[in-house]
């Protein structure tokens with residue numbers, strides 16, 4: 406495709422090497438940066454976190470299977486041999502499309518970075534559907550901090566139950582509510598059940614961890630609704646066999662530190678006493694999307710996602726691309742492949758412009774399928790028009806995740822940890838630190854961002 410505005414979009418404003426700025430070090434940001442490996446450009450990657458987070462395995466960090474280093478390697482380390490990339494920490498507070506600058510902040514340091522091309526891959530954050538006050542009592546699962554907090558709450562709850570003399574209070578400590586029966590909720594509930602029934606066996610003297618009550622709630626009428634009836638049915642059956650109480654059509658109306666209020670499927674109000682509630686019910690796009698939308702006269706959708714053009718650019722700004730979870734385009738799903746493919750498409754377009762070659766034009770997403778584990782040796786996978794359930798799907802899941810994990814050492818140590826957990830029924834990552842238990846509460850109360858900076862926008866949660 407020969408495009409209008411391509412020359413101006415490719416021209417560096419200062420006459421030097423073309424400057425590409427990438428916001429975010431998630432799937433879009435990292436794979437976008439890597440795609441410039443052989444390009445004659447200077448790339449600056451600005452991210453709120455110093456790591457690249459492999460979110461699909463966050464639930465394993467939250468349930469003591471993997472360590473944070475295995476799923477969140479240092480972005481700087483991954484890109485150290487790519488000399489045309491500079492990695493910087495920063496909470497992006499403003500993108501000025503007219504001046505072509507990105508302003509970021511950490512502690513008292515504000516940095517203004519000029520760009521010739523910009524790729525925004527700021528992802529999404531947990532959404533409490535207008536009830537942000539629930540965050541303190543029901544952490545989500547979007548960041549390393551979230552997962553460490555969830556881990557400390559899960560394993561800490563068993564410790565509290567062990568010393569609690571009152572049976573009713575003890576039952577509350579042994580009740581775990583997961584809100585949201587999508588892949589994250591299902592995987593989390595499955596692993597809490599596995600930990601309670603297998604890993605923690607013989608660890609306690611006053612309680613039997615296997616008596617833990619695990620509830621999986623969703624307002625929708627199916628578990629893993631996007632996987633279709635057959636796989637959804639199989640996953641529900643496996644969850645129930647694990648002793649998980651699956652309650653569908655249940656609308657949560659309140660959450661606090663001692664339980665969850667809900668309207669059951671029949672519309673009747675009820676309260677579940679539980680000291681551990683985990684929110685896996687919704688996400689909303691990064692706030693920066695709204696800021697970009699306002700500057701070009703677009704409206705974000707209900708989940709705060711920015712509607713991009715077919716080639717992932719913003720109208721009137723061929724030099725600005727937005728990719729991944731923060732955008733909406735033709736109903737493509739908010740999954741890692743969409744972010745990676747989108748970022749590579751943006752990089753290809755920029756390098757083609759610089760070489761004066763035809764650009765790829767319209768972005769077309771290639772669906773590589775989706776999968777979710779339900780318990781050990783049991784998963785569901787939907788690839789093209791083929792569906793798999795049980796052990797075969799679990800093997801597929803294992804292979805795919807090993808391929809996409811970053812770094813040889815991480816793959817080896819992850820494999821060892823999986824063997825320890827799935828064959829040996831043990832978990833090595835069970836540290837419950839005071840910092841993890843109270844960290845999020847302190848951050849939320851003080852409303853702090855990375856390294857203690859104020860967050861970039863009202864309502865923003867720190868990562």
Ligand SMILES: Cc1cc2nc3c(=O)[nH]c(=O)nc-3n(C[C@H](O)[C@H](O)[C@H](O)COP(=O)(O)OP(=O)(O)OC[C@H]3O[C@@H](n4cnc5c(N)ncnc54)[C@H](O)[C@@H]3O)c2cc1C
Pocket residue numbers: 428429430431432433434451452453454459460461462463464495496497498526527528529546547588589691693728729730731739740741742744776861868
């Ligand atoms: C628990 C969980 C399980 C998942 N499982 C799967 C799965 O099995 N398969 C699958 O395909 N997908 C899965 N996903 C979805 C997948 O992880 C996302 O689609 C993917 O991460 C999106 O990539 P992204 O680059 O758009 O955003 P992200 O990976 O979220 O990256 C966003 C980046 O932007 C940075 N950032 C945000 N705001 C700012 C700012 N203001 N300034 C600077 N930096 C900023 C963040 O720190 C982060 O580095 C899962 C997600 C979660 C949460």
